[in-house]
Structures are given as C-alpha cells and as structure tokens.
Amino acid sequence: MQKIRVAEVLAALSLTTDVAAGMSFEKGLRVCAVATAFADSVLGVDSMTRRVVFEVALLRSVGCTSFAPELADVFGDDVAFQAALKRLDHGDEAVFASQLRTFGDWAGAEGPRLARTFVDVFPTMGVEAMRSGCETSRALGTGLGLLPDSVAALDDVYERWDGRGIPEGRRGTQLSQAARIVHVAEQAVLAHDLGGEPAAVFEIRRRSGGHLDPDLARAFVADTSLALKPLEQPNALAAVLDIEPMPHVTVPFGSLPQLCAVLAQVVDLKSRWLLGHSEHVATLAADAGAIADLDRAAVSELRCAALVHDLGRVGIATNIWDRPGPLGIAEVEKVRMHTYWTHRILERVPALAGLAPTASAHHERVEGGGYHRGDPSRHLPFAARILAAADVFAALTEPRAHREAHTVPAAADLLVQQAETGGLDREACAAVIEAAGLPKPRRVLPSGLTEREVEVLCLAARGLSNRQIGERLSISNRTVGHHLAHIYDKTGRRSRAGVAVFAMEHRLLP
Numbered sequence: 107m108q109k110i111r112v113a114e115v116l117a118a119l120s121l122t123t124d125v126a127a128g129m130s131f132e133k134g135l136r137v138c139a140v141a142t143a144f145a146d147s148v149l150g151v152d153s154m155t156r157r158v159v160f161e162v163a164l165l166r167s168v169g170c171t172s173f174a175p176e177l178a179d180v181f182g183d184d185v186a187f188q189a190a191l192k193r194l195d196h197g198d199e200a201v202f203a204s205q206l207r208t209f210g211d212w213a214g215a216e217g218p219r220l221a222r223t224f225v226d227v228f229p230t231m232g233v234e235a236m237r238s239g240c241e242t243s244r245a246l247g248t249g250l251g252l253l254p255d256s257v258a259a260l261d262d263v264y265e266r267w268d269g270r271g272i273p274e275g276r277r278g279t280q281l282s283q284a285a286r287i288v289h290v291a292e293q294a295v296l297a298h299d300l301g302g303e304p305a306a307v308f309e310i311r312r313r314s315g316g317h318l319d320p321d322l323a324r325a326f327v328a329d330t331s332l333a334l335k336p337l338e339q340p341n342a343l344a345a346v347l348d349i350e351p352m353p354h355v356t357v358p359f360g361s362l363p364q365l366c367a368v369l370a371q372v373v374d375l376k377s378r379w380l381l382g383h384s385e386h387v388a389t390l391a392a393d394a395g396a397i398a399d400l401d402r403a404a405v406s407e408l409r410c411a412a413l414v415h416d417l418g419r420v421g422i423a424t425n426i427w428d429r430p431g432p433l434g435i436a437e438v439e440k441v442r443m444h445t446y447w448t449h450r451i452l453e454r455v456p457a458l459a460g461l462a463p464t465a466s467a468h469h470e471r472v473e474g475g476g477y478h479r480g481d482p483s484r485h486l487p488f489a490a491r492i493l494a495a496a497d498v499f500a501a502l503t504e505p506r507a508h509r510e511a512h513t514v515p516a517a518a519d520l521l522v523q524q525a526e527t528g529g530l531d532r533e534a535c536a537a538v539i540e541a542a543g544l545p546k547p548r549r550v551l552p553s554g555l556t557e558r559e560v561e562v563l564c565l566a567a568r569g570l571s572n573r574q575i576g577e578r579l580s581i582s583n584r585t586v587g588h589h590l591a592h593i594y595d596k597t598g599r600r601s602r603a604g605v606a607v608f609a610m611e612h613r614l615l616p
C-alpha cells in the first residue's frame with residue numbers, strides 16, 4: 107500500500123504559517139532543521155524529546171490564523187503585525203524601545219499610534235490571542251497525529267524563560283524542554299537570516315536568561331556551527347526530511363484527505379467570513395466530480411485539491427478579505443497573489459505537489475482573464491474546471507462582509523450566467539448545480555437556437571452534408587434543410603464557414 111510521510115504534510119503546514127506570519131518562505135523548515143540538530147548533535151537528548159522538538163518546531167505557528175480577524179480589527183495588517191511580533195523583546199527595555207520606534211511601519215503615519223496601542227493592549231489582548239492560538243494548536247495538532255508531548259509543548263511557544271511571556275506567564279523549567287530548544291533555534295534562525303552566524307551568536311547571548319534558557323543558550327553558543335549546520339543545505343525541505351528522527355511517521359495514502367482537512371481549517375480561520383468555506387468547496391467539487399463520472403481516485407484527488415485550494419489566502423491581510431466595501435487596485439493585486447502562494451506551497455512538498463496545478467487554478471477562466479496565470483482554463487483538466495465552479499458557487503451561497511448569502515437557486519442562476527459568458531466551464535457548472543441538489547440546468551442557447559438546431563449547426567460546421575447529418579440524427583434530408591434555414595436566419599450567417607465561426611464564438615463545439 108502506498109504510504110506518505112506525515113512530515114511532508116507538516117512541512118506544507120509550516121510553509122503556510124510562514125506566509126501567514128509574514129516570515130521568509132521556509133523559515134519554519136529552517137527552524138525545524140536547526141532545532142532538531144541542536145537537540146540531537148549538541149544536547150544529545152533522548153529519541154522521544156528529539157521527535158517532540160521536530161514536531162513542535164515544524165508547527166510552532168500552527169495557531170497563527172486563529173486570532174487574525176481580531177488582530178486586523180486593531181492593527182490593520184495582521185500579517186505585518188505577526189512578522190513584527192516575532193522579533194519583539196519586551197524583556198530588554200532598550201531594545202524594546204528601539205523596536206517600538208519602527209513598529210507599525212506598515213501603516214505609514216499611523217505607525218506611532220499602533221505602537222502605543224500595542225503597549226496598551228498587549229497585557230490583555232496578547233494573552234487572549236495566545237490562548238486562542240494554543241487552543242487551536244491543541245485541536246489541530248491532535249488531528250495531525252502529533253505526540254501528546256508535542257501538543258502540550260505548543261502551549262509554550264510564546265512563553266519566556268523569565269516568566270514574562272504569554273499566555274500563562276510560566277517560567278524556567280515550567281516550560282517544556284522541547285519548547286525551550288525551539289525558542290533558541292527560532293531566534294538563531296531569525297538573526298542568521300539578517301547577519302549570518304555572528305548575528306545568531308549575538309542574539310542568543312543577548313536573550314540568554316531573559317527570553318531564553320541560559321543553559322541552552324550557552325550550549326548553543328559553544329557549538330553554534332554544529333547547530334546551524336543544516337542551514338548549509340540549500341534545500342530546506344530536504345534538510346528537514348533528512349533530519350527527521352527515525353522511524354519516519356507514515357500513513358496510508360488514503361489518509362491524505364484527512365490531513366488536507368486540517369490544512370483547510372488553518373486557512374478558514376483567517377477570516378470570520380471564510381469559516382467552513384474550504385470544506386464546503388471540497389464537498390461540492392467531489393460530489394460534482396462523481397456526477398461527472400470521474401473515477402474514485404480522481405474524485406479523491408479533486409477533494410484534496412479543493413481542501414487546500416485557498417492555502418495562499420493566509421498571506422493576505424485579513425482586513426482585505428473582510429472589507430465591507432470595494433477594494434482598491436493595490437488590494438486587488440494582493441488578492442490575485444493568493445493562488446500563486448497556493449501553488450508555491452503545494453509544489454514544494456512531494457506528497458502534495460500533484461495537487462498544485464488543480465488547486466491553484468480555481469480563479470482561471472475559460473476564455474482567459476483569470477489569475478494568477480491568466481491562461482484559458484478550457485485547456486485545464488476537467489477537475490480543475492469543476493473546482494473553479496464549486497468555489498464560485500460555494501462563495502455565492504455564503505455570507506460575506508459586503509453582502510448577504512445568495513439563495514441556492516439564485517447562486518445557480520449566477521453560475522449559469524458565468525458559464526454562458528465564457529467565465530466558467532458549462533459542463534462543470536451543470537455538475538456543481540446538480541451536486542447542490544438542483545436539477546441539471548438547461549443551456550441558454552444563443553440567438554434563440556433550439557437544442558436540435560445546435561446539433562445540426564455543429565455537424566454542419568464540421569462539414570457533414572445534409573444526408574450525413576440526417577443519418578447521424580435520424581431525421582430526413584428535408585428536415586435538415588429546414589433546420590439549416592432557421593439557423594442561417596437566426597445567426598445571420600449564410601455559409602458553412604460562417605456557422606462554424608458562430609459555433610466557436612459561442613463555444614457550442616466541444
């Protein structure tokens with residue numbers, strides 16, 4: 107039976123949270139590799155602790171979307187806020203004062219006000235945010251099959267050695283050893299990204315005894331090169347998969363939809379208006395795929411692609427997704443990037459790379475003009491066109507900040523309109539509408555043509571004679587002639603080539 111390594115799916119989640127927290131791509135993978143190397147090669151921890159360190163480092167930010175709407179309400183860009191929060195050190199007054207001078211830069215002139223707001227609300231809102239993140243981490247970590255010690259250690263990711271962390275203010279050895287190791291590794295990687303090994307050593311020394319366990323800090327500084335050795339590997343994912351403690355955790359390939367469902371939950375927490383959207387799309391798409399006679403394996407793959415189609419959403423500020431009014435040009439351009447990030451995350455991970463083309467194409471359109479590639483989606487596999495239709499239908503029937511939810515019949519009408527104007531694939535829309543429990547829609551045909559006249563037109567466009575058309579449709583030559591006369595009158599075309607162009611213009615041919 108085909109197996110997949112759970113570490114690959116955890117890596118995809120790590121990449122997703124990098125984007126959500128405004129971090130450099132693969133930052134979480136680098137932290138995992140350094141933390142595991144530090145635990146193993148420098149500290150010589152036991153095998154169980156090594157596994158816990160590995161899992162906690164990969165999923166250190168798994169709850170980062172859980173409080174995004176609330177952060178956006180106060181700080182505007184929740185992604186930029188989380189990026190700033192990663193580096194803040196309120197335990198060092200001089201450094202903290204310096205950091206506050208640039209805090210809020212993402213808001214321009216409003217930056218100083220946001221810095222003052224942060225100082226005011228951090229003792230209360232920060233605790234609430236981290237408790238929300240910890241609760242989310244526990245729920246999602248269990249769903250991903252993490253060790254119980256790993257799930258427990260995720261509660262400590264925002265605590266500090268000196269007790270000035272959040273949400274509980276635990277201190278010293280009250281914090282799990284794995285979390286303390288990950289704290290050191292994360293700060294080392296963040297500093298290394300800016301100034302290499304000397305910067306990492308400086309930052310670990312500076313935070314020792316405050317943010318960081320002083321014994322672990324000393325051990326890291328004493329063997330920095332060994333702890334940072336995984337960063338010499340240019341492929342961060344390969345470094346993580348190489349360093350994963352044995353035995354590697356695997357699950358049957360059939361477990362992939364359940365793992366993708368956890369990724370979907372992380373995404374949908376991004377906005378109050380997106381809760382349940384990914385699962386909604388996945389259910390519609392899978393049911394539509396079955397109606398369209400896709401085989402079982404193809405339907406399962408389509409469901410997985412639908413579950414992860416919006417991974418890239420997490421990198422766009424929540425106040426854009428939740429905007430009650432129209433978006434500006436710059437904001438629209440940011441929105442258009444989310445499919446790019448979906449593709450980038452998925453293609454990076456072997457277990458999910460096969461989903462990338464379908465999952466990232468849900469905003470492509472039949473005649474082009476979609477995003478992020480802008481290529482005509484009629485060239486895409488039928489599964490991708492089903493996903494695009496399912497995404498639109500699901501969104502229409504869900505409330506959004508700028509409108510109420512459409513009724514199912516109204517959404518079906520809008521979907522048919524998009525199919526008729528060349529936005530969405532007609533057959534895919536029909537399958538999605540049927541999957542939603544409505545009768546399969548009849549086509550709205552151009553120029554008042556009937557279904558039979560369209561059949562005659564298409565055969566005539568391909569050069570069949572009246573006799574051949576009659577034999578194909580089991581009608582007389584005379585009846586074919588009558589149909590062609592009506593077709594010429596209705597379309598305004600007077601030749602076979604003319605009706606052939608008409609058929610292509612209106613997408614009447616397969």
